[in-house]
Amino acid sequence: MSATPGPAGESVESAAASPGTVAARPSVLLLHGPNLNLLGERDPAQYGRTTLADIEARVTELGAELGVDVACHQSNHEGVLVDHVHAARRLHQGIVLNPGAHAHYSIALRDAIEAVSIPCVEIHISNVHAREPFRHTSVTAPVTRGYISGCGVFGYDLALRAVLHRMAEGAEGAQD
Template structure:
């Protein structure tokens, strides 16, 4: 069974209470449960990790090589600042889909630049928690060779 690692970065542990007008009312636990159920229906397994620390996310990306077949990453604000995350993704050579709950391109100008996007299969943003499920579907298609 193919395995996906879902990583969430800084402040995403506060989902459901943090700026619900921007990020919605869905909690991180609800997103992780949805990911697990959706992946199981698709014949995939999922592991989830959230950290407020860049180094923990980098270590998880490194550890994913040889253990997982693909990655989903919502790096939060680190999306716009972390060359180190970009380098970690490149170094493990695993397919990755970047996810954001809000449409980062419709927000403040500093959020328009992603250091993750150039090393990702693609970016899904603006669809709230559903974006994670879309990312699972995209990774499944990529891993099975059925993407358009």
Template sequence: MAKSSSSKASKPVFVLNGPNLNLLGQREPEIYGSTTLAEIEKQVKAKAKSLGLAVDCRQSNHEGELVDWIQEARVKASAVILNAGAYSHTSIAIHDALATLDIPVVEVHISNVYKRESFRHHSTISPVATGVICGLGTIGYALALEAIHSKI
């Protein structure tokens, strides 16, 4: 059992961001803040290093590409942090891909989706996630790394 744990810990944590998150810092700063995705990735890499973890940060506006990366995580990642953006509320394909994983998955939302439009109150991802961090801003990514560190 110990061998499996160290094997998983030697693999990177996939940090996957979905549609429109490439526009962070520009898009609706009153909701998402002024931090850019590049700045978040820099913070994530620093936090991961402090925890002795490696990360692989990726962003796509395409659902299928996110599914491909989640499938890749089955063999190449120790865990997944996923901010699927709007796909969180609509994507059965991402749900199904996540359901195949036997590694921790943390769903992250920068904004508090429950203070927003009612269609954002449902997540197709939450039922297959290990945990959810919502509404705490960009620090949610660092908190997700902390949670993953405690799980692997």
């Protein structure tokens, strides 16, 4: 394994899959974008009091119940998020992504999701369509295999189940 440094000294692990090796359990990347490290403190009327650590514990526990490993990462830096998505193609079979504000303008993140060709489900805690008009458009959503918004932290349960469903389909581009 090698580490790719991120802009704030963060690192992204990457590993080439060894031919013939099969992971013991499927793995999903739970990836959080900017400002989500402040969940529980930032705008509780909009996002509630649940912290990022609470969400990660909840999703990891649900993953264990469903027979999947969950790797959790958060970054406030677009390039680090892109690096995690790139690494996911070798390390994980699916992605649950809360891109935060990057959903509205990050073509780099959009292109990374499209390039890796593994199922990705986008999640937002708040109902972005009931908020400011600039939040109504997601540039990342068109290249994901599912989109969940406005269900609060329960949306993460739905997103994990949705990405597992997409992983089980195996057929790229299937939309049922």
